[in-house]
Amino acid sequence: MHRKFTTLIRVFRNGIINFARNLSLAAAAIAVMTVTLTIILFSLIVNATFSNTINQITSKIDISVYLNDSVTTQQVNNLMTELKNLPNVRKVGYISQDQALAEYKTENLTNRSLLQALSVIGTNPLPASIEISPVNPDKIQIIKNFLDKPQNIALQDPQAGTSYSGNEKAAIDKIAHATDIIREAGVVAVIVFACISVLIIFNTIRMTIFNRREEINIMRLLGANSWYVKGPFIVESSLYGIISALISIFIIDILFAGSASALQASSLGLLDIGYANHDFRVHFWILLTLQLVVGILIGAASSYIATRRYLKLKTSR
C-alpha cells in the first residue's frame, strides 16, 4: 500500500518534471487545446444567451382573437373554457369593447386627431377580444386549428380576424434560426479542433517518447510496470489540458469584460453581451470545472493512445 502511494507520487512528480522540460514542445499542444476550449466555452455562453433572449420575447407573445359584436357572454365563456383546455395554452384573458377603447385611448393620448375621430364616430369601433398566451410560440398550430373551425370562425370579427403577433414571431424565428446555426457551427468547430488537439498532443507525446526512449527502455528492463512508464506522460498531457482551460477562461473573461464595458451592456447584433457576461460570471466555477474536465480528458485520452501505440511494452516474439 505504502509502495503504491510512493509510486503514485513519483508518477506525478515525473510527469511534472517532464512537462517542465518539454515546455517548448508542449507550446503547440497547449495553444490548439486553448482554442478548442475557448470555442466550447464561447458556444456554451452564446447558447445560454440566445435561449434567454428567446424566452424574453416569447413571454410577450400573444394571440388576439377579435370577436364579432353580436357574440353573447355565454358564447365567450364557452370559447374561453374550451381554449383553456387546449394544450400549449398558458393563459386566456378577455378584453371587453370598453376596455379595448380605454387601452386604445391611453396608447394614443398624444394623437389628438385620432381621438377626435373616435368621438366623431360616437360608437365604439373596437371589437372585444380574447387574449391567449401560448406556452411555446413555435407550436401555436393547435390553437390556430381550433380557432379556424367553422363554428369558431363565426364568432370572430370578419375584418380583424386573429392576430398572431406577427412581428415578434418573425423575430423569434430569426433568433431561433441563428441559435441553431451557431449551435451547429459550434459543435462542428469543437469536433474539428478537438481532433486537431488530439493529433498534436499525440505527436508531442510521440516525440517525448522518442527523446526519452533510452530511459524508458531502461525502466522496462529494470522491471517498472507499465503504469510507472505511462503515467508521467498522461500526467504531462493532463497538465496541457489544465493550463489550456485556465487560459481559455482568462481569454473569455477579458473578452466579455472588455466588450461589456465598451458596448455598455448593449446588444451586439442578436447577442446580448450584458447577459452573456452575467451568465459567464454566475456560472464561473461550473464553467471552470467543465473546462478543466474537458481539457484533462482530451489530454489524458490522447496521450493514453500515444503511449499504447508507441511505448513498446510488449515482448517481441
Add this chain to the structure above:
Amino acid sequence: MMIVLDRVTKTYIRKTGPVLSRVTMHISPREFVIVVGQSGAGKTTLLRLLTREEKPTSGKIIVGGIDYDKLSDREIPMLRRKIGVVFQDFKLLSNRSVFENVAFALEIVGASKKEIQKTVPKVLDIVNLSGKEKRMPLELSGGETQRVAIARAIVRQPKILIADEPTGNLDPKHAWDVIKVLEKINRFGTTVLLTTHNVSIVNRLKRRVITLEHGKVISDRANAEYKI
C-alpha cells in the same frame, strides 16, 4: 531460484537459421555459472530470453518456478524485479549521478526515500564505489562504470544475477576486480550467470562452464577450463 531451459530454440530470421538451437540446461540455486563462446554464439540472446526481452521460438523456460509460457505481459515486470542484470552496454542513465542510477532501480519499484538512502550507500560499498556517489557516468573509468551497473543490478537483492560480458573492455586488473565483486555477491547466496569470452578469467575462476557454439551447447562441465 532454479533456472531450467528445455530444448530452447530462437530464430530471428528464418533464412539465417536459429541463433539458439535446442539449448538445454539446469542451473541450481546459488550456483556460479559461466557461459562462454565466441561473439555470435548466442550468449546475449540466451540472457535476453531469461529476462523475457525475447520469447523463444520453441522450447520451455522456467525460472524460480515461473513458467515463461504462462507469463502474461502484465507479469513481466514482476519477473524482472527478481533478476538483476548487468548489461553488456551498461545501460546507465548518462544524465544521472552514480547514486541516482542505483537509486533508479529502487524508485521504480516504489521503495521509499528512506529505504533508498539506507540501501544505496551499502551497495556502493560492496562494489567499492563509496565516495563516488555524485560522479556522473561519463566521469567514470570503464571498471567503475561496470561496477555501477553491478550495484544497480544487485541493489534489490535479486535471487539471480545475470552479467553479460561484464569484463568486456577492461584491462586484466579491473576485469578481475569486477569478477571478485561477482564472487562476493555469489557468496551472499545469489545465483550468478556470467557470460564472457575472456579465457584467462574462465581458467582462473574454476567454476561450471557452459560452452556455446553456433547456438548449441557443446560442453557443460564443472571446474572447467576453456580451450579454443
